[in-house]
Amino acid sequence: MSRVKSTRPRRLDRDAWIEAAFRVLNEKGAALVRIEPLAKKLRVTKGSFYWHFKDRHDLLEQLLDYWAREMTETVLRFAKEFHGDPMQRIFRTVHEIIGRERAKYDLAVRAWAKHDPQPRRVVEHIDNLRLSFLRGLFQDAGFGTEESEIRSRLLYYYVMGEHFTTLAEPMPKRLKKLQRKLEILTAGQ
Amino acid sequence: MSRVKSTRPRRLDRDAWIEAAFRVLNEKGAALVRIEPLAKKLRVTKGSFYWHFKDRHDLLEQLLDYWAREMTETVLRFAKEFHGDPMQRIFRTVHEIIGRERAKYDLAVRAWAKHDPQPRRVVEHIDNLRLSFLRGLFQDAGFGTEESEIRSRLLYYYVMGEHFTTLAEPMPKRLKKLQRKLEILTAGQ
DNA sequence: CCGGCAGCATACTACTGCGTATGGAGAAGT
DNA sequence: ACTTCTCCATACGCAGTAGTATGCTGCCGG
Numbered sequence: 001m002s003r004v005k006s007t008r009p010r011r012l013d014r015d016a017w018i019e020a021a022f023r024v025l026n027e028k029g030a031a032l033v034r035i036e037p038l039a040k041k042l043r044v045t046k047g048s049f050y051w052h053f054k055d056r057h058d059l060l061e062q063l064l065d066y067w068a069r070e071m072t073e074t075v076l077r078f079a080k081e082f083h084g085d086p087m088q089r090i091f092r093t094v095h096e097i098i099g100r101e102r103a104k105y106d107l108a109v110r111a112w113a114k115h116d117p118q119p120r121r122v123v124e125h126i127d128n129l130r131l132s133f134l135r136g137l138f139q140d141a142g143f144g145t146e147e148s149e150i151r152s153r154l155l156y157y158y159v160m161g162e163h164f165t166t167l168a169e170p171m172p173k174r175l176k177k178l179q180r181k182l183e184i185l186t187a188g189q
Numbered sequence: 190m191s192r193v194k195s196t197r198p199r200r201l202d203r204d205a206w207i208e209a210a211f212r213v214l215n216e217k218g219a220a221l222v223r224i225e226p227l228a229k230k231l232r233v234t235k236g237s238f239y240w241h242f243k244d245r246h247d248l249l250e251q252l253l254d255y256w257a258r259e260m261t262e263t264v265l266r267f268a269k270e271f272h273g274d275p276m277q278r279i280f281r282t283v284h285e286i287i288g289r290e291r292a293k294y295d296l297a298v299r300a301w302a303k304h305d306p307q308p309r310r311v312v313e314h315i316d317n318l319r320l321s322f323l324r325g326l327f328q329d330a331g332f333g334t335e336e337s338e339i340r341s342r343l344l345y346y347y348v349m350g351e352h353f354t355t356l357a358e359p360m361p362k363r364l365k366k367l368q369r370k371l372e373i374l375t376a377g378q
Numbered sequence: 379c380c381g382g383c384a385g386c387a388t389a390c391t392a393c394t395g396c397g398t399a400t401g402g403a404g405a406a407g408t
Numbered sequence: 409a410c411t412t413c414t415c416c417a418t419a420c421g422c423a424g425t426a427g428t429a430t431g432c433t434g435c436c437g438g
Contacts, residue, residue, distance in 0.1 A: 012415095027304050031220035036395055046396085047416045056396070110353055111300035115216050124355055150369050154347055157354075161346025164299055164353070166313055180339050187377060201385090225425060235426085236386045245426070 014052045016042060018062050025063060026105050030112035030119075033060065064122045067109055071126050076133055086141035090155075091182055093137065097159055098178065099171075104163040131156055141186060151185050158185075203241045205231060207251050214252060215294050219301035219308075222249065253311045256298055260315050265322055275330035279344075280371055282326065286348055287367065288360075293352040320345055330375060340374050347374075 020042055024033050035056055039046045053059045079093040106123075113119035134156055138148035158181065162174070209231055213222050224245055228235045242248050268282040295312075302308035323345055327337035347370065351363070 029218055029220055029300060029304070031218055034395065035397090044415095045417055047418075050397075051415060107300055107303060111218060111296055113355065114296060115218070120355055127354060147369075150366050151373065153350075153366075154343065154370055154373065157347045157350025158343055160350050160353065161342075164349065165316060165346075166302065166309055177339050177342075180336075181343055184340065184343065184374065184377065188373065223425065224427090233385095234387055236388075239427075240385060 012042060012044065012048065014062070017049065017052055017059065018066050021059055021063055022066055022105075025112075026108045029108055030060065030116075033063070035059075061118070064109075064119055067105065068122050068126060070105070072129055076129070079133065086137060087182075087186055090134075090137045090141065090186065091179070093134075094155065094159060094178065094182065095175065098162055098174070106160065107164050127156075138186075155182075155185055201231060201233065201237065203251070206238065206241055206248065207255050210248055210252055211255055211294075214301075215297045218297055219249065219305075222252070224248075250307070253298075253308055256294065257311050257315060259294070261318055265318070268322065275326060276371075276375055279323075279326045279330065279375065280368070282323075283344065283348060283367065283371065284364065287351055287363070295349065296353050316345075327375075344371075344374055 017038065020038050021033050024038065033056075035046050035049050039049060042048070049059075053062070078096055079089075082089045082092050109119060110123055113123040131152055134152035135148045138151050139145070143151060206227065209227050210222050213227065222245075224235050224238050228238060231237070238248075242251075267285055268278075271278045271281050298308060299312055302312040320341055323341035324337045327340050328334070332340060
């Protein structure tokens, strides 16, 4: 009758804290990423926290790193593996982003970035990465520099809006409309 | 030499609290809309607050009302006064929204709405209002129902993105590109 | 000139959260 | 077996904040 205690992951590491904090960041916002509530969720005390981190600010920095890596490595790596027609690559990339539940995390980080220069710099960097990638796709499709800039930005903002807006229709309907939207954005060539 | 004291707005009212809270909401987020710091800014104590409001939650409700009114009355009223060519009305409307510093407030409210059903309902309502308005413009321009839905959503998300993204170029350049974006979104008719 | 009330101040309790200091248990080296 | 080091618990001081209770003051009608 021993060892029936619920999961007792004593001896956890930095990443366990960061991932738990990341969840709270997305669910409640950066202001509510607090140490003691996190400790409660992880079933430890903050003695553990101050072993792995210097202070709360230290955790928030790691959080940004985590987010930045998630957002680049995961999404763009998949997208770069696509081959074939440039138009199809655009479609499959956006399809991938919208299908996955990734970019929705952006809202919390972006709201955080609005009043804090540190996340702001990171967000700008990520935005530039993604936008330049999309721009490249449009250029591959034959659009000029300026024209690609304009259309990629339209597309990028569209993807953002899809995740920031709650009036989301069921996925099949959204994907059907996505097809038409991409037609509009890639027309005129 | 009396009456030289700095502005002493004793005897303030609900609206003074709400406007101050609204500024904090946009600058710091909903979680940091706190009573005593607000009282400090208003140069009163929270005794005043609990006279005008039942509790903190009461204030946040008023805040949503305030936001909803700001976002509908102000923006849409202007837009509805525009006349002439439907395309031009679309352009002037979006021009108005982007030129003014209004929609930027959406980010804080939207982040708040993500983990709280009350603001979420309000945001959905506002989104529907704006989107149906834009949809009407496209329909006036001759697009079909489904096609207007798709294009208005592209346009709406674009306007949102312009405000949520920090990599904003100088306004003249943005407006120049806006022209081209609207051409893309209104083409094919 | 005086009662009364609107509007705010003051003083209090209770709670939450940050950071620190220190102790303790258990694994790992020797 | 004894020490050391890692990782966490415990206990503390302190600041900030929500909410309540009650006291104070100026203005306004009578």
